[in-house]
Amino acid sequence: MIQKQIFFIALLFAAVQLKAQQINSNYRIGLSYGFGSEFNNRNYTFTNHYYKVQLYYKIKESENFQYEILVQPEVNFGKHQLLNLYFVKPETLDFEQKRIEYMQLKNVHEYALNFGFLVKKPIGRLFSCYALGSVGPMITDTETERMSKGFAFADVLAVGFTVDYDKLQFDIRQSLRHVSNAGLGSSNAGYNTRNIEFGVSYQL
Numbered sequence: 001m002i003q004k005q006i007f008f009i010a011l012l013f014a015a016v017q018l019k020a021q022q023i024n025s026n027y028r029i030g031l032s033y034g035f036g037s038e039f040n041n042r043n044y045t046f047t048n049h050y051y052k053v054q055l056y057y058k059i060k061e062s063e064n065f066q067y068e069i070l071v072q073p074e075v076n077f078g079k080h081q082l083l084n085l086y087f088v089k090p091e092t093l094d095f096e097q098k099r100i101e102y103m104q105l106k107n108v109h110e111y112a113l114n115f116g117f118l119v120k121k122p123i124g125r126l127f128s129c130y131a132l133g134s135v136g137p138m139i140t141d142t143e144t145e146r147m148s149k150g151f152a153f154a155d156v157l158a159v160g161f162t163v164d165y166d167k168l169q170f171d172i173r174q175s176l177r178h179v180s181n182a183g184l185g186s187s188n189a190g191y192n193t194r195n196i197e198f199g200v201s202y203q204l
Contacts, residue, residue: 135154144187171200
């Protein structure tokens, strides 16, 4: 009787462990670094580099595709300068002083939390390509002629390529990023940047 109980407990424990491994295998955690700049624009310059922590969860896998969701906390370090002083209109309060202030080179820090959806196409056993869309809230610490200080949103569209090595996955992606505050602030022209990003993640 005792042997049967021990066997049952051992079998139950093995089943729980197997289930836990199956669940854990759907998660990956990673880090990435990226940099970029605005599209050619006569009104302003904007260059940036950023760091992300990334948590992936595979929600579905079919014969040809994998579908993942991800959460990406991000810190973005930008440099911005107004080039066209006439972008600041005379109807702006204290517009002459604003023009002088905004034409100085500024450091812009952004803190974002993006939520994304990723569709991946495996290529053999080691490689894959994917498309990604993400959006999320953001805080910016610097007022410019293009965007008010405070709450905003960051939207990203990206395509990428990955290489698997054991439980590690190496990632390179090209992305387009738009930030604005949806009209919640007095200035809402926002920034548009093109970026390249390198990352590595680990399957839990």
